[in-house]
Amino acid sequence: RKEVEQDPGPFNVPEGATVAFNCTYSNSASQSFFWYRQDCRKEPKLLMSVYSSGNEDGRFTAQLNRASQYISLLIRDSKLSDSATYLCVVMGSGYSTLTFGKGTMLLVSP
Amino acid sequence: GAGVSQSPSNKVTEKGKDVELRCDPISGHTALYWYRQRLGQGLEFLIYFQGNSAPDKSGLPSDRFSAERTGESVSTLTIQRTQQEDSAVYLCASSLLPASSGANVLTFGAGSRLTVL
Numbered sequence: 001r002k003e004v005e006q007d008p009g010p011f012n013v014p015e016g017a018t019v020a021f022n023c024t025y026s027n028s029a030s031q032s033f034f035w036y037r038q039d040c041r042k043e044p045k046l047l048m049s050v051y052s053s054g055n056e057d058g059r060f061t062a063q064l065n066r067a068s069q070y071i072s073l074l075i076r077d078s079k080l081s082d083s084a085t086y087l088c089v090v091m092g093s094g095y096s097t098l099t100f101g102k103g104t105m106l107l108v109s110p
Numbered sequence: 111g112a113g114v115s116q117s118p119s120n121k122v123t124e125k126g127k128d129v130e131l132r133c134d135p136i137s138g139h140t141a142l143y144w145y146r147q148r149l150g151q152g153l154e155f156l157i158y159f160q161g162n163s164a165p166d167k168s169g170l171p172s173d174r175f176s177a178e179r180t181g182e183s184v185s186t187l188t189i190q191r192t193q194q195e196d197s198a199v200y201l202c203a204s205s206l207l208p209a210s211s212g213a214n215v216l217t218f219g220a221g222s223r224l225t226v227l
Contacts (some may be wrong), residue, residue: 034215043201043218044153087153091214098143098216102152 003099004090010105017078021104023088024070032091033071037084078108114219122225131187131222135204144187145201160208192226199223
């Protein structure tokens, strides 16, 4: 099993749709989890941290399931500007390394 | 500075040449990371600097790769005798908090795109 695994997509959705991505991780000792967003040919930028109790930021909701070792990202009322690649990031017990997933591409169409 | 600055933004070089990439982190950020991203691929960890501690070099792919950082300022990534498979975007990121905090949000630079002919 890869350290951090994501469905590469692309997920093609119309504006206004709700879409969800999952990300699985292999290291049960992983401590911290994040979602980053990367636009085409741009650098990654933090979207949100993922807390054990789940957290919401506007249209975005992140959840962590430690038992099944996955995190999820839900985007409600998709906008054209949400089109990007969403990177799952996991920090393991080896603190110095953050492991990035390869990302899930989202394409929102009019 | 306001963000993480990387230079050059683009570098084209011939196979066998040495290249040096520079990263200027956000002032006050103690942690600095280098990642490599090949076309269409995910980010590969290369090296991590935290303050004056010994760097974590576990991600460097070969001894042709090396990196230095002076204190908590500029870092340089050097690739010697470049090969075509070194072609990638090299991303630098810095963080205010150390990785051990578990809350280390990374701010990335725009990257240095390296093309080895």
